[in-house]
Amino acid sequence: MRRVWAILVAGVFLYFLVGQFLPIIPTFGNVDLFTRVAFDIINKSTTTNYNAVEFKKSKDLEDGSANVVTSIVVNYRSFDTLGEVSVLFCAAIGVGILASMLKSKKRIEFEEHKVLMISTGIVLPLILLFGAYIFIHGHLSPGGGFPGGTTIALGILLLMLSNNEFKVTDVAKHVEQSAGAGYVVIGLMGMAIGGVFLINFLPTGVVGNLFSAGVVPIVYTFIGFKVGAELSNVISDLREG
Amino acid sequence: MTDFFKSLIEMLRDPVSAMSVLVGGLMIVFALFAVEAKKIVDSLIALSAISLLSVLLFVVLKAPDVAITEAAVGSGLATAVMLFALWRVDSKADSDSQQIKKTNKQSDEAGEKR
Amino acid sequence: MSNIIYYVSFIILGIGIYGIVSQKNLFKQLISLSIIDTAVNIFIVALGYVEWGEAPIYSAITPVANFVDPLPQALVLTAIVIGVGTLALGSILLVHINEKYGSLDPDEIRDTREVVE
Numbered sequence: 001m002r003r004v005w006a007i008l009v010a011g012v013f014l015y016f017l018v019g020q021f022l023p024i025i026p027t028f029g030n031v032d033l034f035t036r037v038a039f040d041i042i043n044k045s046t047t048t049n050y051n052a053v054e055f056k057k058s059k060d061l062e063d064g065s066a067n068v069v070t071s072i073v074v075n076y077r078s079f080d081t082l083g084e085v086s087v088l089f090c091a092a093i094g095v096g097i098l099a100s101m102l103k104s105k106k107r108i109e110f111e112e113h114k115v116l117m118i119s120t121g122i123v124l125p126l127i128l129l130f131g132a133y134i135f136i137h138g139h140l141s142p143g144g145g146f147p148g149g150t151t152i153a154l155g156i157l158l159l160m161l162s163n164n165e166f167k168v169t170d171v172a173k174h175v176e177q178s179a180g181a182g183y184v185v186i187g188l189m190g191m192a193i194g195g196v197f198l199i200n201f202l203p204t205g206v207v208g209n210l211f212s213a214g215v216v217p218i219v220y221t222f223i224g225f226k227v228g229a230e231l232s233n234v235i236s237d238l239r240e241g
Numbered sequence: 242m243t244d245f246f247k248s249l250i251e252m253l254r255d256p257v258s259a260m261s262v263l264v265g266g267l268m269i270v271f272a273l274f275a276v277e278a279k280k281i282v283d284s285l286i287a288l289s290a291i292s293l294l295s296v297l298l299f300v301v302l303k304a305p306d307v308a309i310t311e312a313a314v315g316s317g318l319a320t321a322v323m324l325f326a327l328w329r330v331d332s333k334a335d336s337d338s339q340q341i342k343k344t345n346k347q348s349d350e351a352g353e354k355r
Numbered sequence: 356m357s358n359i360i361y362y363v364s365f366i367i368l369g370i371g372i373y374g375i376v377s378q379k380n381l382f383k384q385l386i387s388l389s390i391i392d393t394a395v396n397i398f399i400v401a402l403g404y405v406e407w408g409e410a411p412i413y414s415a416i417t418p419v420a421n422f423v424d425p426l427p428q429a430l431v432l433t434a435i436v437i438g439v440g441t442l443a444l445g446s447i448l449l450v451h452i453n454e455k456y457g458s459l460d461p462d463e464i465r466d467t468r469e470v471v472e
Contacts, residue, residue, distance in 0.1 A: 006377035010369040017365050028358035029257075029406035031424065038403075038426045042411065053420065055413045068411040068422065069306045072429040084433045091440035098447045103454060108328055134309075142305035142412065146436055150313040157321060207413060227436075231318060234443055238325040257404070258359055265363030272367050272390055276374035276383070284386050295393050298360070303410045304400050304428045307435070311396070314439050319389070322439075326446035327382070330453050 041076060042068055056208040064204030065139035065213035073144065074216045078198040082183065085226065089180065092230045099237040108239050110164055120162040127155035135224030139213045145220040149227025156232045160239065168236035172229040179226035186215060186222075260301045268294050281327060289320045360401050367394040381452070381459045385445050392438040396431050403427035 033039050040046045044053055044061045051058075055066065065071045073081055135148030160166050190199040202214035253259045268291055275287035292315030299308040371394060374387030403424030409417050411425040449459065456464045 002379075003377050006373045009376050010373040013372055014365060014369045017368070018362070022358075022361060025402070028360065028401065029404055031403070031405045033405060033422075033424065036424060036426075038424045041425065042420055042422055053413065054418075055415055066413040067306070068413070068425045069428050069432070072425060073432060077429065080433065084436060087437055088440050091444045094444045095447050098451060102329075102450065104329075106329070108325065142410075143309050144306065144432075146432065147309045147313040150310075150318055154313070154317045235318075235321060235325070238322060238329075238443075238447065241329070252357060252359075255357065258357055261360040261363055265360070268363070269366055269370070272370040275386060275390065276370060276378065281380070281382050281386075284383060288386050288389055291390060291393055295397055298397055299400060302360075302400050302404050303408060303423045304431075305410050305412070307396075307400060307428050307431050310432055310435050314435055315393070319439050319442050322443045323386075323446050326450055329450050330382075330459070 041072060044071070046076070053207060056206060058207050059205065061204060061207065063200065063213065063216075064207050065216050066208050067139050067142065067144075069142075070139050070144055070216060070220070071213075074138075074219050075200055075213075078187075078219070081223070082187070082198070085180065085183065085223065088227065088230060092176075092234050095234050096237050099241060102241055105241050107241060110161055112164055113162075116162045120158055124155055124159060127158070128152060131155065131224070131228065135220050136217065137210075138220040139216050140208065140210070145223030146227055148220075148224040149229075150231060152224070152228035153231035153235065156228075157235055160235070167240075168232050172232050172236075176226055176229040176233065179222045179229070182222045183219060183226075186219060190215070257301055261298065264294050264297050282324075285320060285323055285327070289316045292316045292319070361398065364394045364398040364401065367397075379460055379462070381449055381461060382446075385442065385449065388445075389438065389442055392434070396434055399427045399431050399434075 033042075043050055044063055045051065046062070048062055053061065063071045063075045065075070131148045131151035133148075134143040134151060135145045138144040138148070156168065160168075187198040190201050191197045193199075193201040200214040200216070204214045205212035253262065271287045271290050271294070275284045275291070278284045278287065292311060295315070296308050296312045299305075299311060368391055371387045371391035374390065375384050378384055378387065403426065405421075405423045407421070408423035409421055411422040411428070413420070452464070453459050456467050458464065
């Protein structure tokens with residue numbers, strides 16, 4: 001009887017989505033970008049006049065990163081990223097408090113294998129280096145702070161699986177707190193220098209160089225450290241109880 | 242009839258349509274399996290497979306940022322977190338069907354009587 | 356018939372809703388919620404596809420800026436990370452519920468609560 005109700009509810013939802021919503025939106029792929037907001041964002045001309053952007057030639061634009069999605073996430077809509085960082089922070093605090101209130105204090109034990117221990121010693125520095133590469137080059141190639149931090153946390157998970165006595169100490173807590181505070185301090189510095197919270201106050205150089213785009217690589221470094229430390233804390237709390 | 246097949250093959254020359262038919266069909270099969278499995282561990286592994294197949298769709302839709310983030314987060318971290326939480330749950334609530342619950346309860350009562 | 360990817364994402368959304376309403380185990384309902392998350396992310400990214408567009412990164416290969424729409428991709432980047440946060444908090448809450456009431460079945464939990472109160 002429950003399945004009949006479930007099929008009815010799903011059917012009503014699908015009828016409204018496929019029958020009434022799908023004829024209104026334009027067909028797949030027939031989008032005219034001149035009528036959308038993204039046209040100004042791609043050509044970096046929201047407050048200035050239109051000039052075509054060229055790779056490694058255009059200088060001192062209003063936002064100098066070569067990756068357009070990064071320029072949206074960290075420069076044009078940077079306040080939304082601050083909100084997302086605080087949502088992750090609340091989830092990590094919740095997991096930490098709830099996991100320490102359990103009555104049965106078991107610790108999840110793993111078996112030890114020689115092959116895993118030796119190969120972790122070879123592979124772990126490469127994983128950490130790759131994670132750092134992803135968030136340092138966030139404005140030049142796809143990636144950014146969030147997958148970089150997650151890769152670092154997955155390296156720490158590998159270390160936890162191969163070595164049974166490894167504990168995530170208080171260093172991760174201090175790194176997370178200082179990185180989160182650093183993001184807000186950069187916003188306040190922007191308010192002191194430019195007049196608006198989280199404005200880009202460093203000079204934006206040539207599009208495509210490593211030292212370009214002003215505040216964007218610094219913010220992504222802070223976000224990479226914060227997300228990496230936070231997710232390592234979540235996994236360690238779930239394991240230790 | 243042959244007109245229908247010709248239009249179908251014309252539609253499948255486009256990479257997005259071909260990829261979405263193949264990968265989308267696999268995702269629908271895995272989603273049905275994840276909802277109707279008997280043990281919860283099987284459901285979790287099907288969820289990880291759904292996340293990994295959606296990375297293929299994101300690459301074909303020309304979104305490399307989203308593909309890297311979903312690959313690292315969806316199939317690495319979400320599965321690990323839920324597996325650790327499932328490990329802590331009591332073994333009586335671990336599976337879904339009535340038969341397995343009855344044999345668990347019978348073995349518990351037999352253990353108490355002894 | 357070329358918007359077949361919209362149909363695929365709507366069917367997976369329907370399967371997720373069916374999973375939430377019909378399953379009797381709270382963990383399965385959490386997994387179905389995550390299936391709905393993945394389907395909605397695919398739909399939002401597919402809304403911004405321009406035919407014969409390129410990935411939105413300036414490089415030496417793309418001299419003319421013929422890009423797909425980058426704005427839905429920025430939204431989905433945030434949504435994926437928040438989905439993981441929801442999943443982590445939900446699963447640790449389920450561990451607590453199981454410890455207090457003894458099972459993860461919502462009907463049994465309701466019976467146990469009525470007997471206690």
